[in-house]
Amino acid sequence: MPDPQRTEPITEAAAPAPGASRYFVRFTREQRYMHAVLFTTFLGLAATGLPMRFSESFWARKFAAGVGGFGAILFFHKLCAVVLSIAFLIHVKEVFQRGLLRREKGIFWGPTSMVGNWKDVKDLLGHMRWFLGLGAKPQFERYAYWEKFDYWAVFWGMIVIGFSGYAMWFAPFFAHFLPGWALNAVLVIHSDEGLLAILFIFSIHFVNTHLRPDTFPMDMVIFTGVESEEEFQHKRPLEYQRMMKEGKTESRLGIAPPLWLLNFSKVVGTIAVFIGLTLLVLTLTAYFH
Template sequence: MTAMLADRPAHEDGRPSAIDATRHLRRFDLKTRILHGVIMVTFLGLAATGMPLLFSDAPWGRWLARVFGGFQGAGLVHRFLGAVLLAAVVWHVGEVLWRAFVRGEKGLLWGPTSMVPQPKDFVDFYQQMRWFFHLGSQPRFEQFTYWEKFDYWAVLWGTALMGAAGLVLWFPQAASRILPGWMFNVALFVHGAEATLAIGFIFVVHFFNGHLRPGKFPMDLVWFTGSVTDHELREERAAQYDRLVRAGDLDRLAVPPPTGSLVRRGYVLGTAGLTLGVGLILLILYAVLR
């Protein structure tokens, strides 16, 4: 490893030769982690309260609805959580746009730190495929990988679409002033289809990519602590690491390591979320395959 790093030009940029690989570096600030937490809690709740309707013919549909006090209770919780999720995502988009256009912050809408897909992402994907088949080394990822960007845009797209459909279904009389009634049919269908996509994607693909895959199992705690070790960042996001070193910004990201109690709480909450999500997936599989 050290031999490989020594080959990189970055090493000649005057980086301290003796860096502490176990030090922690900031990856997600508090706002971002709270946003992930809000999405996580509301998404789990939305899935659990919406699935009885989506799978009304499944034997568990009735009891899952009754957990929330029947369809009216489940509907109330679902609308509340939906409103919170929608508000959180609208706030986030607003903040990004404000930072980009009002404050003129660079790197949000384009560039290596942007969530917008870059040409490099397609190259990364191709290289990752080659790595899957032992045809090359793993790509040197930037701050956000292609699958992370996909997750991100899926949340934005999904929330926008499901939020819009949800609002139509929530306020049908008001919606019917601008939309014909058959749009309720479309809204319900889209809400359910998009939910199927989102639930399947988050509780299987995102859980695997972000948390459950070998090397991360049982979870990547960065969602809770917000920091990764120097070693981890260098291994997993080599391009970002090198860029930060070149710019001399790496040391500014150094943060104290998370305390033991923070790590424990992260694992407890994360395990609860993962278990709930996987449990809901098992219910769906049972409903579909029985």
């Protein structure tokens, strides 16, 4: 943002030109790191899980032979699973600490909460009407319904895939309190839910969040944490208006992302999307073979 007190001319090339946009924080550093851990381990789990799910496809065997066979694949799968499980537990701990111990507002309900509400249902229906040209585009709050769906899909997936995965890892232990057929079922659950997560993230999430025309080629906010005022206003007008009304503008202000961070994010994001799309294509070829 241009500083009204500033008298010296701006010399840094990367600094915003006068009249350039202000930037507002959307994600904290911890949240961005959490996403980084999430997508890194998710890519790792998908890349090692898919060869097991489609173990008879040619690419699975090639991949397995390349990395040292099934033993290596399972090792990395478990490694990623443990890291992701820890990240998940840290997140749950954070949510409960902020919501229950510190009594922070807007964690479990309200416009900033991840919990679904009646407005999300109306937004979904309104959005669909807008798709078909039957109404105006809905105005979104901090988290739109599809973002909440992404969040809860991961949350549910963590519990379901995590539980069924550990049940296979420690099968004799889980057999103490699971019926025999459940040991068969956990593989079906684990692989189908994993497949759903992979197909969803690498097609729906990629397009909804990164590749649709409004954000193409990539929504950088999850990497940089900040977005410009225009983008903020355009994407989530209700949250923007609320912020202005509540007079919290100053506390939400961030700094323009430095060039290195933008470039770094583009490289990381592109690699992640590329790996994801490759895995998607391989999955589809194996699935429909």
